[in-house]
Amino acid sequence: MSYERDNIRQMTAYQWGEQPETGDILKLNTNENPYPPSPAVQRALDTFTVDQLRRYPPPTADGLRHRLAELHEIRTDNIVITNGGDEALRLALTTFVAPGSAFGMLEPSYSLYPVLANIQDATIVRQALDESWDLPRDFAHQMNEAGANLCCIVNPHAPSGTLIDPDRIGQLASDLNGVLLVDEAYVDFVDPALRHDLVRLIDAFDNLLLLRTFSKGYSLAGLRLGYLLGAADLIDPILTKTRDSYNVNGISQRLGEAAIGDQAYAEETWRRVRTARRALRDRLLELGFGVGISQTNFLLAEVPLDAPKSAQEIYQALKEEGILVRYFSGSALEDKLRITVGTDRENERLTNALARLLGRL
Amino acid sequence: MSYERDNIRQMTAYQWGEQPETGDILKLNTNENPYPPSPAVQRALDTFTVDQLRRYPPPTADGLRHRLAELHEIRTDNIVITNGGDEALRLALTTFVAPGSAFGMLEPSYSLYPVLANIQDATIVRQALDESWDLPRDFAHQMNEAGANLCCIVNPHAPSGTLIDPDRIGQLASDLNGVLLVDEAYVDFVDPALRHDLVRLIDAFDNLLLLRTFSKGYSLAGLRLGYLLGAADLIDPILTKTRDSYNVNGISQRLGEAAIGDQAYAEETWRRVRTARRALRDRLLELGFGVGISQTNFLLAEVPLDAPKSAQEIYQALKEEGILVRYFSGSALEDKLRITVGTDRENERLTNALARLLGRL
Numbered sequence: 001m002s003y004e005r006d007n008i009r010q011m012t013a014y015q016w017g018e019q020p021e022t023g024d025i026l027k028l029n030t031n032e033n034p035y036p037p038s039p040a041v042q043r044a045l046d047t048f049t050v051d052q053l054r055r056y057p058p059p060t061a062d063g064l065r066h067r068l069a070e071l072h073e074i075r076t077d078n079i080v081i082t083n084g085g086d087e088a089l090r091l092a093l094t095t096f097v098a099p100g101s102a103f104g105m106l107e108p109s110y111s112l113y114p115v116l117a118n119i120q121d122a123t124i125v126r127q128a129l130d131e132s133w134d135l136p137r138d139f140a141h142q143m144n145e146a147g148a149n150l151c152c153i154v155n156p157h158a159p160s161g162t163l164i165d166p167d168r169i170g171q172l173a174s175d176l177n178g179v180l181l182v183d184e185a186y187v188d189f190v191d192p193a194l195r196h197d198l199v200r201l202i203d204a205f206d207n208l209l210l211l212r213t214f215s216k217g218y219s220l221a222g223l224r225l226g227y228l229l230g231a232a233d234l235i236d237p238i239l240t241k242t243r244d245s246y247n248v249n250g251i252s253q254r255l256g257e258a259a260i261g262d263q264a265y266a267e268e269t270w271r272r273v274r275t276a277r278r279a280l281r282d283r284l285l286e287l288g289f290g291v292g293i294s295q296t297n298f299l300l301a302e303v304p305l306d307a308p309k310s311a312q313e314i315y316q317a318l319k320e321e322g323i324l325v326r327y328f329s330g331s332a333l334e335d336k337l338r339i340t341v342g343t344d345r346e347n348e349r350l351t352n353a354l355a356r357l358l359g360r361l
Numbered sequence: 362m363s364y365e366r367d368n369i370r371q372m373t374a375y376q377w378g379e380q381p382e383t384g385d386i387l388k389l390n391t392n393e394n395p396y397p398p399s400p401a402v403q404r405a406l407d408t409f410t411v412d413q414l415r416r417y418p419p420p421t422a423d424g425l426r427h428r429l430a431e432l433h434e435i436r437t438d439n440i441v442i443t444n445g446g447d448e449a450l451r452l453a454l455t456t457f458v459a460p461g462s463a464f465g466m467l468e469p470s471y472s473l474y475p476v477l478a479n480i481q482d483a484t485i486v487r488q489a490l491d492e493s494w495d496l497p498r499d500f501a502h503q504m505n506e507a508g509a510n511l512c513c514i515v516n517p518h519a520p521s522g523t524l525i526d527p528d529r530i531g532q533l534a535s536d537l538n539g540v541l542l543v544d545e546a547y548v549d550f551v552d553p554a555l556r557h558d559l560v561r562l563i564d565a566f567d568n569l570l571l572l573r574t575f576s577k578g579y580s581l582a583g584l585r586l587g588y589l590l591g592a593a594d595l596i597d598p599i600l601t602k603t604r605d606s607y608n609v610n611g612i613s614q615r616l617g618e619a620a621i622g623d624q625a626y627a628e629e630t631w632r633r634v635r636t637a638r639r640a641l642r643d644r645l646l647e648l649g650f651g652v653g654i655s656q657t658n659f660l661l662a663e664v665p666l667d668a669p670k671s672a673q674e675i676y677q678a679l680k681e682e683g684i685l686v687r688y689f690s691g692s693a694l695e696d697k698l699r700i701t702v703g704t705d706r707e708n709e710r711l712t713n714a715l716a717r718l719l720g721r722l
Contacts, residue, residue: 003510003540003568004598005459013601016420027416036412045411050616051397053583055388056576059377083444086605094480098366099460112606119455119603149364179364207364215417222414222611237365240374242480244447245473250583251612255411 011118014111018324026349028340029324031158031186031298033219035272035343037255038265041220044258048251057250060239064253067260068227072199077232080239081256083247085185085213085226086112089152092209092228093120095242096150096179104143104151106135108159108332110183113152128332133160133292135168140175149178155198156186159328159338161294163190166198173205179234181209186296188217188270189277194295199229206231216297218259218266224248225256273297273341280339280347287351287360298340300333307358311335317357323350372479375472379685387710389701390685392519392547392659394580396633396704398616399626402581405619409612418611421600425614428621429588433560438593441600442617444608446546446574446587447473450513453570453589454481456603457511457540465504465512467496469520469693471544474513489693494521494653496529501536510539516559517547520689520699522655524551527559534566540595542570547657549578549631550638555656560590567592577658579620579627585609586617634658634702641700641708648712648721659701661694668719672696678718684711 002009017030061081069076082088089112097103099121105113107126117124125146127136135153136142143151153172156163173180182198190196198210209230215221225248228235259266281299284291290302303311315327315337326338339350355361363370378391422442430437443449450473458464460482466474468487478485486507488497496514497503504512514533517524534541543559551557559571570591576582586609589596620627642660645652651663664672676688676698687699700711716722 001567003595004456007459008456008598008602011602014606016417016606019417019420030417032416036415041414042411045406045409048406050403050406050581053402053616054397054580055393056377056380056391056582057585059380083610084605084607086607090605095365095369098368099482115602121460206362219415220411221417221607224418224607224610234364237369241369241372241476244445244451245375245377246445246447246582246585249444249585249610249613252610255414 005121007118007121011115014115017326020324024322026323026342026346028342028346028350029326030221031216031296031340032221033216033269033273033297034341034346035219035269037219038259038262040258040262040265041255044255045251048254053250056246057248057253059245061248061253064256064260067257071260071263072229074199074202074229075232078202078229078235080228080235080243081248081253082226082228082243084224085183085211085215087247088211088226088228089113089181089183090116091238091242092150092152092179092181093117093122095237097122098149102146102148104146104148106139106153108328108330109152109154110158111328133157133162135164135172140172144177150181151176151178152181152183154183154185156190156295158186158296159298159300159326159333160292161296161298161300162292163194163196163295166196166201169198170201170205173201173208176207179207179209181211183211185211185213186216187212188266189273189297190295191274202230206233209234214256214259217270219269220255220259223252223255225252276344276347277341279344280341280351283347283351287355287358298338300336300338302336304358309357311337314354314357318353321353323353366482368479368482372476375476378687381685385683387684387703387707389703389707389711390687391582392577392657392701393582394577394630394634394658395702395707396580396630398580399620399623401619401623401626402616405616406612409615414611417607418609418614420606422609422614425617425621428618432621432624433590435560435563435590436593439563439590439596441589441596441604442609442614443587443589443604445585446544446572446576448608449572449587449589450474450542450544451477452599452603453511453513453540453542454478454483456598458483463507463509465507465509467500467514469689469691470513470515471519472689494518494523496525496533501533505538511542512537512539513542513544515544515546517551517656519547519657520659520661520687520694521653522657522659522661523653524555524557524656527557527562530559531562531566534562534569537568540568540570542572544572546572546574546577548573549627550634550658551656552635563591567594570595575617575620578631580630581616581620584613584616586613637705637708638702640705641702641712644708644712648715648719659699661697661699663697665719670718672698675715675718679714682714684714
């Protein structure tokens with residue numbers, strides 16, 4: 001006999017990227033930052049004693065919220081801290097999407113969205129991005145027609161790396177009847193020359209949530225730390241009701257504060273990733289891949305039409321020599337590989353392997 | 362305009378016990394272990410470098426699952442690790458209780474249960490414990506009649522500290538049509554002479570889940586680490602589908618392994634808590650409180666009928682002098698205080714204050 005709910009039994013589980021725990025693996029598959037966390041984070045860890053773990057952690061992580069309020073020049077009641085960005089996404093579903101009602105998303109995007117919607121037993125309303133990975137013009141209209149009370153979009157976009165500017169995000173928030181969650185997991189890697197900033201929009205739109213994470217920009221994927229920014233009325237039910245009371249452990253709170261306190265270090269890693277991103281893209285273009293401009297820490301590389309191997313075969317061949325990249329099936333992606341930007345040396349090992357696999361050496 | 366779901370808007374939030382972050386507070390309100398975690402946990406922390414946080418943690422925390430499988434003499438597929446026991450409870454609701462369907466619980470018990478049920482928009486079916494805090498005879502029948510697909514009971518019971526033996530738990534699992542989750546948050550403090558062990562039941566009952574936590578027994582409330590034990594078919598949908606993919610951070614996994622690896626230390630803290638529990642109960646009885654036998658790390662103390670203050674007034678007066686205990690409103694509890702067992706010295710500070718407040722000094 002099986003006891004789980006019908007929707008849980010029928011759903012397909014999320015497939016996380018491979019996380020090998022040992023070995024000389026070049027890991028360019030789950031968009032980690034190639035540089036270690038700030039030395040300030042190590043110092044915070046060094047001064048932490050386990051006796052501090054005897055008690056429950058601060059339930060709403062107010063120390064970290066204060067730091068983030070200062071950083072973003074907003075109020076603490078615009079912020080809720082989560083156990084990774086994934087929890088923030090789940091909590092948005094829990095809080096705003098009733099089972100049976102509609103949840104809106106674009107395709108392709110983060111493959112966790114439909115999984116979370118299935119867990120919530122929501123109806124998934126999908127619209128495809130156009131050929132240049134841009135929003136369909138009638139997105140808001142279609143979502144409103146379907147009655148979606150929450151739409152998630154990832155911006156900069158995954159897996160393409162493209163960016164929608166603040167004016168268009170504002171227009172979208174204005175046009176949507178429900179909540180717009182903009183998943184900014186990769187926003188730290190946007191070219192600063194663009195002066196891209198959605199935080200300024202949260203005062204103007206009572207239905208806009210921004211998701212941030214420490215996983216990429218602060219090199220802390222292993223710490224599970226994320227947060228949502230939004231109008232206090234959007235944040236409050238998550239902060240006080242739907243979130244597990246002690247969702248973020250004491251060490252993560254402390255290390256998160258240390259990471260936020262060393263912006264100069266984080267920004268330097270972002271700069272280095274952007275520089276490596278340019279060089280990697282150039283090299284991939286030389287090898288015949290189709291690669292758009294990316295504002296993230298990964299590139300989506302389309303395998304040359306004349307390549308002797310398919311994207312899936314290349315993914316597999318790379319894996320066999322200890323290089324992990326991400327391959328997604330699905331019509332718009334089946335001829336492409338998503339490659340995390342590594343250090344120059346890592347990127348060179350990858351492109352050398354690709355050159356060999358394509359017979360271009 | 363308010364965007365949250367109707368059930369979220371209407372529900373009452375969980376009230377966590379006060380967690381003062383500073384000051385000379387005697388904290389006997391949230392059942393933390395009075396002793397620090399094992400030195401082995403500190404050593405594990407000391408050897409952790411933040412570079413290990415750059416990558417995602419092992420998604421299913423298999424290192425810790427292996428340790429726990431050895432400890433409990435079960436298989437890893439009988440175990441799922443969670444971000445504290447609270448997450449385990451939430452995941453049981455998410456996995457087994459469809460919105461609108463019935464969730465069963467006893468009253469009084471852990472006040473989080475109805476909150477989680479409200480978040481899931483489940484119908485809460487409550488039955489009152491009898492006057493000796495025992496299960497009503499027709500509990501299973503009533504729950505089956507109501508169609509409850511999940512019932513949660515806490516054993517040893519909170520806030521009374523009473524224990525239901527394995528035979529009766531087995532009978533209950535056998536009688537229930539749905540899943541029985543036994544919240545064993547306090548099981549480490551049960552008198553070993555009782556040879557109480559529910560783990561042996563999970564092979565016999567395909568509908569039995571046991572919840573364990575590191576918060577109390579391993580002095581790691583601040584780490585957020587818990588787990589569920591059960592038949593592989595019950596564990597699997599939680600492990601692979603409803604759980605956030607990286608729900609437990611890398612440091613917590615490592616420190617949890619270290620804590621489990623030093624059973625001798627943990628058992629010594631349990632022994633000391635039991636000894637202090639006996640002494641504290643004796644002293645409270647001397648002061649005229651009604652106090653039953655407790656198998657947990659807290660005591661439920663009924664204020665003497667002739668006391669000059671009510672339980673709520675005593676709670677407040679203690680708080681004013683920097684001693685936190687827990688007061689719950691509600692008919693069966695309004696004349697009682699739940700007091701966490703502290704060190705002998707802490708317990709003495711508490712009982713001296715109580716003697717003064719009752720005019721028995």
